[in-house]
Amino acid sequence: MATRPPRKPRLGGPGPAGRDDRPPGNQGQRLPRAGADGEPNPLPSREKLRAFLRTATGRVGKTEISRHFGLSTDQRPALRALMAQLKEDGSIAPVGRRTVRHSATLPDMAALEVFGTDADGEPMARPITWEGVEKPVVYMRPERPGQPALAPGDRVLARITRVGGNKYEGRTFKRIGTGSPSRILGIYGNGLVEPVDRRARASWVIPPGQENGAEDGELVQAEPIPGGSRERFMGPKPARIVERLGRMDEPRAVSRLCIAAHGIPDEFPEEVIQAAERARAVPLGSRDDLRDTPLVTIDGEDARDFDDAVFAEPDGDGWRIIVAIADVAHYVRTDAPLDREAKHRGNSVYFPDHVVPMLPEALSNGWCSLKPEEDRGCLYVEMRFDREGTKTGHRFGRGLMRSAARLTYEKVQAARDAAEDAGLEKDHIARLYGAFEALLAARLRRGTLDLDIPERRVILDDQGKVLSVAPRPRLDSHRLIEEFMVAANVCAAEELERLHQPCMYRIHDRPSDEKMETLRSFLGGFGITLPPSNQVKPRDFAQVLDRMKDAPESRLISETILRGQSQAEYNPENIGHFGLALPRYAHFTSPIRRYADLLVHRALIRGLKLGDDGLTDAEAGGMQDIGEHITKTERRAALAERDAVDRYLAAYMADRVGAQFSARVSGVTRFGLFVTLEENGASGIVPMSALPDDQWLHEDAAMRLIGRRTGLTFTLGQEVEVRLAEAVPRTGSLTFQLMQGDPRATRGARTGVPPRGRQKITARKPKPGSEKRRH
Missing domain, CATH: 2.40.50.140 (Nucleic acid-binding proteins)
Known part of the structure; x- marks a missing residue:
């Protein structure tokens, strides 16, 4: 159910908790026009300007931008040129003659289509045209007296007011007709299609002869019939079934539903499958031979794509750690069919009953999976840390490895608790934990935000029926792998900077002022205060979580703090990672399931001259666009995965x-x-x-x-x-x-x-x- 925001005060007045809702730069805040040395402040980067426009609550012009960044009048020409570039690449959109807005925000006036109603019966709408993954929601105010209420399918030109995040309020300016969705995803029965979108409450009638062979209980795609009845009093609008997606009582029905609802590509083109099946083993050649190093994989019980392996041993009074990652770049060459499809998908999507992989199974579960006792190509990083977990050096290479064992989190944890070795050489498990404890100590000193919120695990039987839903156990073995992977990711970002190579950073901004005000108000109810927004650090949230860890409200506080954070994204321009309290961070450890990691591998290969399959100049020049695309696909996957769990939970609860x-x-x-x-x-x-x-x-x-x-x-x-x-x-x-x-x-x-x-x-x-x- 979409969350309807509170009514927003008029622009120019104070918002909730006294916050001024006028656009940034119009709030009477005086920002310095020159740096401490008397020189003008630098022109903002493209990403900083995008971020400013993304958080602005309305249209802004050069004056507001100059005031916000403290620019001088002499910098106006350069600012105009920068804004022209952003207009050209579609990052910002002109509004009137002198003002602009971020392209991911709605303008002051927009064409909308009503798609449903909230729990109070009031209409909700979306923009008719939108390029993002998740369309913003506009909550429509009541119509003027004498006007009929808006219903799903009605289209209006509306005045828009942003109320925070991806939510807006709208007031009808003019009705512009009635539209219909191009496709309706729903369940067919008794001559009707009931939409699966909880916000779309109107059913669609399927006239005789338009069923396309569909039977009751099937998940179907339908499309409106042009020229059908548009009068609400005439009953449901007519549609025809154009695709049958299987029965809802069959296994994998929920994942099929979510795949269709979120537009996730789940079938590989034939040329992509054939390219994957032509793959063969990686020869040793000039690679480093790591086959005598007892690297092990540690994954979930049901995992099949093993893309990382680890090893640790004492190094003086510190630790030597090796993290080896599947060499996907060897098989997936730039702009080849496999690469184009992987980029299109962006990432794998994981459902309780099904995985939609980024790469075909011949690679994801075959040649790129680090199976035990089989030679596999890898990129690896050898890292050295002192006894307090501070890194003293690292080295990257391209190698050939052979996993010594396929371990699970539960097996490793049980071996640790029982002081055993899980079938490995003596003290192998103890050495992994020794290195982990050193890295964990460094993390605690750094003061990161560790939101230990239990993940819900859905257990299904062979027929797809939900047997149970329970929190997934959170073990030290999970944290061990996380710390090793974070360390390797940091090294990848540092190495690419050292080599002056492009890097697809994983960035995470601090919470916005608006979210900070909401968090401050919420935590204030528990007697908790936070520093000013521009001074807040991850350790401040960590201290709150530690203070409330034994309180009955601890889970709620953790979830609220999580919702108050900015979303992480992929970007070639670095602003650091707020949650991990790291100045630079890049994803390197999962190229089987994340395209961002594959780009980092290619950049390392290019910079270290490890082969002819490194990053190309064309890829380097398009990193900004690729970053925006894979950020969208990642968020699409997260929505689909959460959607699936919600539906399974509802099915589980239906008997109660x-x-x-x-x-x-x-x-x-x-x-x-x-x-x-x-x-x-x-x-x-x-x-x-x-x-x-x-x-x-x-x-x-x-x-x-x-x-x-x-x-x-x-x-x-x-x-x-x-x-x-x-x-x-x-x-x-x-x-x-x-x-x-x-x-x-x-x-x-x-x-x-x-x-x-x-x-x-x-x-x-x-x-x-x-x-x-x-x-």
Whole structure:
């Protein structure tokens, strides 16, 4: 269920928690026009200017940009040239004659199409044209008196106001007709297609002769029939089925649904499959021979693509660590069919019942998988650390290795706990842990943000039925591999800088001012303060997590801090990695499943002159575009993976409708509450209609709802008892009801007039049959 934002104050006035919502540069903030040495501030880089425009809440011009970056009037020509470059490559879009906006944000006026309604029955819309992976959501304000309500498919020209993140509010300026989605993904039954998108509530009717052989219970793709009925009172709009995707009661049905819903490419072209099947073993040639080094792979029980192997031994009073990575660049040459398809996919996508790989199986599970007792080509880094975990040197090379064992996290942890060696030579496991403890000590000194949030593990039977959903265990063996991989990734970034080679950095910015204000308000409810936004460090969040680790609200606090962070991305321009507290970082360790790592491998090969299959000049020149593309594919994959888990959870919970659960309030909105179950982390909505009959006051800054008549208060993080009212596997939606008479509900002040910042919301009882329409 999409989260509807609070009403935004008028531009130019204070926003939530006193924050000024005017565009950056228009807030009366005086920034220096010259550096400490009297010289003008440097012109911002392309990425810094993009980042500024991305966070601006409206249109900005050269004056606002100059003020924000402290530029002088003499730098205006250079700024104009920089803005012209960004306009040419599509990074920013002109708005009027003198102002611009980031291309990933909506303009002040935009053409929208309504696609559904929120839990309060108010319409939600998306821009008709959008190039990004995830379209922004626009929450439409009520229509003027006398105007019919907006319905799915209606198109309007609307005035847009950004309210934070990827969410906007819109007010209709002019209706411009009715549109229809080009494709409808849904489940066919009784002559109707029910969309699987939880936000699209309208069904589509399939006239006789348009079924394409579809049977009840099948997942299908349909398209609207041109010229069909567009009148809402005439009932569902007509559509024809154009593709059948299999029955929903078959194994892998959920992953098929998510693949189709998110547009993930899952079939390899024949020429790509043939190229992978022509691959052969890597000869030793001029490679370093590592076959006598007892490198081992450590992965999950169900993993099949082993792309990293590790080794550690004492080195004086410190440690020598080798991390060897599958040599994917040997097989995937620049601009060959395998490369074009890998770039197109960007990454592998992992579902509970299925993997959509970046590379065909002949490579991902074959020649590029570091199987035990088989020769495999690799790129490796040999690293040396002192006893406190500080790196003293590193060296990269191209080698031939032979894995000594395929180990699992559980097997390694059990061997460590029992002081055994998992079938390896004496002290092999102990040496790995010794090196890990040194690296961990360095990480703790550095003060990183370690959000140890349990991952939900979905266990299925052979028929695809959910047997259980539980947190995945988090072991020291997991952390061991993570520390080794982080160290190798840092070395890759440092080496490419030393070699003056292009690098696809993994960057992570500090939280935005807006997110910091939200975090500050939330944590303030627990008596926790944070430094000013421009001074906050990862260790500040780490201290909060350590302080609250034994509190009942610890998981909620961890998840809220996670949601408050910026999203990591791939970029050839480095700004460091905030979460890891590292000045430079690049992904090097998983080229089987991430295209970014393959680029880093090629750059190392080119810089170290390790072969003729290194990074090309054309690739080096296109790194910015590639970075933006693979960032989008990564986020698309994350959405699809989360979507699949939500649907499996809903299927698992469908047999428990009517049961009661302990939960915590994980979201407070003007249309109800979101709750998360303590048992398995499942989340769902308590719509306003399921709250006690009252007039509810929404305090956005305090993140709570207060009942004016009953005095009941529901606050973020509060413990509640809920009853599962509805579970819809088709959409992955869960709906709960709060149990009446909860003794933990606190009474708030009763006032005749709602205080400033509150919004009056009257709970509405659902109409007969509305529960079926909710999702």
